[in-house]
Amino acid sequence: MTDQNPEKTFCYRHPDRETLLTCNRCGNPICTECAVLTPTGYRCKDCVRGQQKIFDTAQTTDYVIAVLVAGGIGALAAVLLRLVPFIGFFLILIGPVVGNLIARAVQWSVKRRRSKLLHQVATGAAVIGSLLPQLPLLLLLIPGLNSNLSSLGGSLLSLVWQGLYIFLLASSLYYRLRGIQIR
Ligand SMILES: [Zn+2]
Ligand SMILES: [Zn+2]
Incomplete structure (x- = not known):
């Protein structure tokens, strides 16, 4: 004292x-x-x-860039994968790979600026981009538009793989983007 x-x-x-x-x-x-x-x-x-x-360094333009990059690559990957016949199950393996790829591309294009919202926007854009090329497939499922039932069954299964693919893509993309922020 x-x-x-x-x-x-x-x-x-x-x-x-x-x-x-x-x-x-x-x-x-x-x-x-x-x-x-x-x-x-x-x-x-x-x-x-x-x-x-x-931590929140993202600028307004980064959101636009993230949407274009994530949505663009997501759509491109979905289009390319549709060209591969009988890909089915392998989509589950490819989903996380594409997710990581998009994460790297987004980080690079926004010069590693970041914010939680930016990561959510990028993930949302990737999901929408991945869904767009699937629209013809979804249209097939509308009754009346498609009279061929055997192809309908194939489309349903394909839709399941596509759904899993997009889910895995989105989760690996989001966690990769968030992970960088914690570091
Ligand atoms: Zn005080
Ligand atoms: Zn202080």
């Missing part, structure tokens, strides 16, 4: 509130109201806000 200089500290935003807490990043004294508990300890609101800005 060396109390020769009992310096009282006050919250940097509320000068009337005495406090013992300090922000563990900038060292500012903070009152309990101003303190934000983060995984690394108490921080002031300014530092927390600053951190979020560092």
Whole structure:
């Protein structure tokens, strides 16, 4: 107990509130109201806000780029895969590969800027892009448009593989994009 200089500290935003807490990043004294508990300890609101800005670097144009890149590659891959006969089950293996490919392309084209919304937009665009070339297949399933029942059965099975393909593509794309952010 060396109390020769009992310096009282006050919250940097509320000068009337005495406090013992300090922000563990900038060292500012903070009152309990101003303190934000983060995984690394108490921080002031300014530092927390600053951190979020560092993580969310995406610009408006990045959303457009992400939609074009993810949707474009998604559609292109879907068109190419439709040309492969009897691909069925293998779509499940190809889905994550295409997802990773799109993730790399998106990250590269937006210069690794990021935000949660950007990742969601890119994933959504990839799903829509992958679905578009499937529209003729979906039309086949509308009763009346298709009188050939044997081809209908094949289309249904194909639709199941396509569905799994798009699901795996989207989840691997999204988690790859998000994973980069955590690092
Ligand atoms: Zn701080
Ligand atoms: Zn305060």
